[in-house]
Amino acid sequence: MQTLAQSPANVTVISDADKNETLIMPESLHTTPSIQIVDDQAANVLNGTLEAKAGARAQELEDAQFEMLEELARNAEFRDNDTGQHIERVGQLAGLVARAAGLPEQRCELIRQAAKLHDIGKIGIPDNILLKPGKLLAGEVARMRFHTIWGAKILAASRFPVIQLAAEIAMHHHERWDGTGYNGMSGERIPLAVRIATLADVFDVLTHARTYKNAWPLEYALVEIKSQSGRRFDPELVEIFLSDRFQPGLSCLQSLG
Numbered sequence: 001m002q003t004l005a006q007s008p009a010n011v012t013v014i015s016d017a018d019k020n021e022t023l024i025m026p027e028s029l030h031t032t033p034s035i036q037i038v039d040d041q042a043a044n045v046l047n048g049t050l051e052a053k054a055g056a057r058a059q060e061l062e063d064a065q066f067e068m069l070e071e072l073a074r075n076a077e078f079r080d081n082d083t084g085q086h087i088e089r090v091g092q093l094a095g096l097v098a099r100a101a102g103l104p105e106q107r108c109e110l111i112r113q114a115a116k117l118h119d120i121g122k123i124g125i126p127d128n129i130l131l132k133p134g135k136l137l138a139g140e141v142a143r144m145r146f147h148t149i150w151g152a153k154i155l156a157a158s159r160f161p162v163i164q165l166a167a168e169i170a171m172h173h174h175e176r177w178d179g180t181g182y183n184g185m186s187g188e189r190i191p192l193a194v195r196i197a198t199l200a201d202v203f204d205v206l207t208h209a210r211t212y213k214n215a216w217p218l219e220y221a222l223v224e225i226k227s228q229s230g231r232r233f234d235p236e237l238v239e240i241f242l243s244d245r246f247q248p249g250l251s252c253l254q255s256l257g
Ligand SMILES: [Fe+2]
Pocket: 118, 119, 147, 173, 174
């Protein structure tokens, strides 16, 4: 083990306790700029490592938080959808529409993930309303509408962008382009990610069976989507959705069941 000590004659005495010998070194040799450079490089490497570790930790935390919320959303979904695959398909379809609309890949991925949580607020709706086969009474409709607010409340506390986007989608996925939806938001005032998720959600509900309805054939669902262009849905998104270039992806998704 080496120890350093300043001598009066501007030299440094290095004692090596293990080897039982002493070296005398001019001060200039152990204060050279090259050692300073090595120190700076080491500090940069250390900082980079710490930043990488902090980033990895934040990612782990975000993944864990998202997985927990996804599980909650899936549980909410199981109650009126036997397979629980609705949220997965809506996410996939929303991602496909976002890509077809030309959004950057990172944003498409964010939308794909966030859209899966759109109905998480259904966890707060009682079975006698959520599973009711017939028409809902006025009070039951009001209670059912509350799933958007409830969902946004569950998600809004998160600091992670994907969950913040999910909160926005949960809050507004029942808005309509013409302003006749839950909160009267209309047109481009409805965030694009929400408009995309809404289209994906409605299409998936139409084409799959629920406790209260049968699945519609694909061609019927496409006619319905077209008829809602400019009413329920953003006309530009409907155009993309119905375009020939989009249909192969749509058929592929439908074949997943
Ligand atoms: Fe909903």
